[in-house]
Amino acid sequence: MPADRRPAEGVSTPSTTRVPVTWRMRRYLGYVFIAPWLIGFLAFDLIPTLSAFYYSFTDWNVIAGTSNWIGWDNYREMFTGDRLFWPSVWNTIYYVAFAVPLGVVAGFVLALLLNTRVRFQGLFRTLFYLPAVVPTVAATMVWLWIFDTRRGILNWVLTTIGFERIRWLTSPEWSKPALIIMSLWSIGGGMVIYLAGLQNIPQDLYEAAEVDGASGWNKLVNITIPLMTPTIFFNLLLGLIGSFQVFNAAFIMTGGGPVNSTRFYMLHLYEKAFQQSQMGYASAMSVLLFLMVLAITIFVNWTSKRWVFYG
Amino acid sequence: MRATSRRFHPGMAAIYGILIAGAVVTVTPLVWTVSTSLKTVQQLSAWPPEWIPNPVAWSNYSEALTMLPFHRYFFNTMVLVAAAEFGALITCSFVAYGFARMEFVGREFLFLVMISTMLMPYIVRLVPLFVFYGEIGWLGTFLPLAVPDLLGRNAFFIFLLRQFFRSIPTELSDAARIDGANDFRIWWSIIMPLSKPVLATVGIFAFQGTWDEFLGPLVYMGGNPDMRTLAVGLYQFRNSPGSENLMPYLMAVSTVMIIPILLIFAFGQRYLVRGVTMSGLKG
Numbered sequence A: 001m002p003a004d005r006r007p008a009e010g011v012s013t014p015s016t017t018r019v020p021v022t023w024r025m026r027r028y029l030g031y032v033f034i035a036p037w038l039i040g041f042l043a044f045d046l047i048p049t050l051s052a053f054y055y056s057f058t059d060w061n062v063i064a065g066t067s068n069w070i071g072w073d074n075y076r077e078m079f080t081g082d083r084l085f086w087p088s089v090w091n092t093i094y095y096v097a098f099a100v101p102l103g104v105v106a107g108f109v110l111a112l113l114l115n116t117r118v119r120f121q122g123l124f125r126t127l128f129y130l131p132a133v134v135p136t137v138a139a140t141m142v143w144l145w146i147f148d149t150r151r152g153i154l155n156w157v158l159t160t161i162g163f164e165r166i167r168w169l170t171s172p173e174w175s176k177p178a179l180i181i182m183s184l185w186s187i188g189g190g191m192v193i194y195l196a197g198l199q200n201i202p203q204d205l206y207e208a209a210e211v212d213g214a215s216g217w218n219k220l221v222n223i224t225i226p227l228m229t230p231t232i233f234f235n236l237l238l239g240l241i242g243s244f245q246v247f248n249a250a251f252i253m254t255g256g257g258p259v260n261s262t263r264f265y266m267l268h269l270y271e272k273a274f275q276q277s278q279m280g281y282a283s284a285m286s287v288l289l290f291l292m293v294l295a296i297t298i299f300v301n302w303t304s305k306r307w308v309f310y311g
Numbered sequence B: 001m002r003a004t005s006r007r008f009h010p011g012m013a014a015i016y017g018i019l020i021a022g023a024v025v026t027v028t029p030l031v032w033t034v035s036t037s038l039k040t041v042q043q044l045s046a047w048p049p050e051w052i053p054n055p056v057a058w059s060n061y062s063e064a065l066t067m068l069p070f071h072r073y074f075f076n077t078m079v080l081v082a083a084a085e086f087g088a089l090i091t092c093s094f095v096a097y098g099f100a101r102m103e104f105v106g107r108e109f110l111f112l113v114m115i116s117t118m119l120m121p122y123i124v125r126l127v128p129l130f131v132f133y134g135e136i137g138w139l140g141t142f143l144p145l146a147v148p149d150l151l152g153r154n155a156f157f158i159f160l161l162r163q164f165f166r167s168i169p170t171e172l173s174d175a176a177r178i179d180g181a182n183d184f185r186i187w188w189s190i191i192m193p194l195s196k197p198v199l200a201t202v203g204i205f206a207f208q209g210t211w212d213e214f215l216g217p218l219v220y221m222g223g224n225p226d227m228r229t230l231a232v233g234l235y236q237f238r239n240s241p242g243s244e245n246l247m248p249y250l251m252a253v254s255t256v257m258i259i260p261i262l263l264i265f266a267f268g269q270r271y272l273v274r275g276v277t278m279s280g281l282k283g
Helices: A021-055 A073-081 A085-114 A121-133 A136-146 A153-160 A172-184 A188-199 A203-211 A216-244 A248-253 A265-275 A279-307 B011-037 B059-067 B070-101 B107-117 B123-135 B143-150 B155-166 B170-178 B183-194 B196-212 B215-221 B230-239 B243-280
Strands: none
Touching (some): A021 A279, A021 B070, A021 B107, A021 B123, A021 B143, A021 B183, A073 A279, A085 A121, A085 A172, A085 A188, A085 A216, A085 A265, A085 B011, A121 A188, A121 B011, A121 B243, A136 A153, A136 A248, A136 B011, A136 B230, A172 A248, A188 A216, A188 B243, A203 A216, A216 A279, A248 A265, A265 A279, A265 B123, A279 B123, B011 B243, B059 B070, B059 B243, B070 B107, B070 B155, B070 B183, B070 B230, B107 B155, B123 B143, B123 B215, B143 B215, B155 B196, B170 B183, B183 B196, B196 B243, B215 B230, B230 B243
16 A cells, blocks of 8 residues: 655656655665664564573573573473462463453443433543543552451442442452452443444444334344444453453452462562562463463454454 | 434433443442542541541641652652653654655564554563663663653554554645655654644553553562652552551542543543544554
8 A cells, every 4th residue: 555655766756866865765764764663672572572482491590590591391390380370370260251251241231321322421431431541550559448348338338238248358259359340440441442333333224224123132233243343352352461461450459369369370470580580480481471362362363253243 | 422213212211220320330439539538547447438528637648648758759750751752752653654654665564563562461571671671770760661662662652643644645745745845854744733633642641551550660660769650659558567547548649649640531531532442443
């Protein structure tokens, strides 16, 4: 696709001194424009990523001062030695399996409801979107206090309607659900995207369906949802990638406890790298996460051929 | 906008019910935060909880903000914000011009590479970069976060800007070129002034992202107590002993951290929503 119209290179442009140098040099000038990004990409993306692969085969330990090639030992240690590795994987999968689908569905339903003939649509949209702009650390403090067993507002609601108090952040059964509930607070970000997608659906499709006597449900299933699948796919993918790296909430609220019930993959990795200085082992963990995320991206992309509708 | 032409029916009542309930659930945590930030420690334990503290402990704010050097943390955060804004508005825009308007070998490939970095988990780079920054003496300084920002490493911003630039008619730049303007000039004097809406979007995102960032500042700068950002400072505050009874203070600092972003949201909502929207829709 030609991005810009200009005299064809070397065809009809007379090489007089009147032709600005930039016209002839333009094919190289493009690299000047993208150079800052390219340098940043090499220095802060590509080289560090490749180094992670290299470090993952070493016993690099900043404190012990070791740095030897140890082959696959880190990976072997991960799968068979480290007794907290598998719990961290399990916790992460648990979190992803609930937080992502619930987030996608809730955000989509909210957008559908807002896309009806409700009044104050703008006000509702603003209110639902608010939590998405609240800084993560501040949001975590807020929920830390909401989940407080003795004086938290959530338990106040529960006891008011006749339930027992729940030890949200201090019992292994409830700590993960608590973090999932907290993640649902910011579904407004996805909702805004769905809403924009819904408003892009051509009205005449609905009108034609109504002429044929389609019910609201028919229109939803046969028009709205199929046309929204690209947007759903996008949110699902970003949700998966983000949730596999869940860190802040657990790090700040529970520190991985109680009894390692919120020790997520990233949290375990963080401890290995920055508290135990096992850079080699942590690199191996990060490489594995990288490969897992890559595999998921490819898998979701592959399944998308079956369910995403590109009209 | 009326998106469906459904007639009013009793179902609408249910829809309003769900939306209002949802809005209440969404906003309550924020109200609760502000309410708690104005309570004394005694009022904290009131059961059922009091929504409007009596008396109102306004002094919580001044006391909380002086318990740790939050003015210093604010300054540190603003330095990073400045770097992020420069990177977003100038560098990313410059790079986006290259991707949108220049032709060169490998452009499509490099663009694809750039887009794919959006999907790469940042964690892979965390450990090697930490080691690298340690070796070149950058740990505990602004550099590990400011330099990548200044170099326009944000693929999402470049993508948004490029999409916008491509929608600007080329006739304008053609005319300027005939008048002797080179591409730098066209970028700065023609494209930039026409791109204020997308620049506003990117600028707001840059602020929001920097204000929100936690793991990077914690790992790369947090080792130096003078170099904490607001997010890291708030985390340290929570970790200080006896934080149970510091809850009003913690909520006061949280409120102070939330307010600027809410103000920006209030004034720039249009641009923010446009950007979020563009991220989810193709083209």
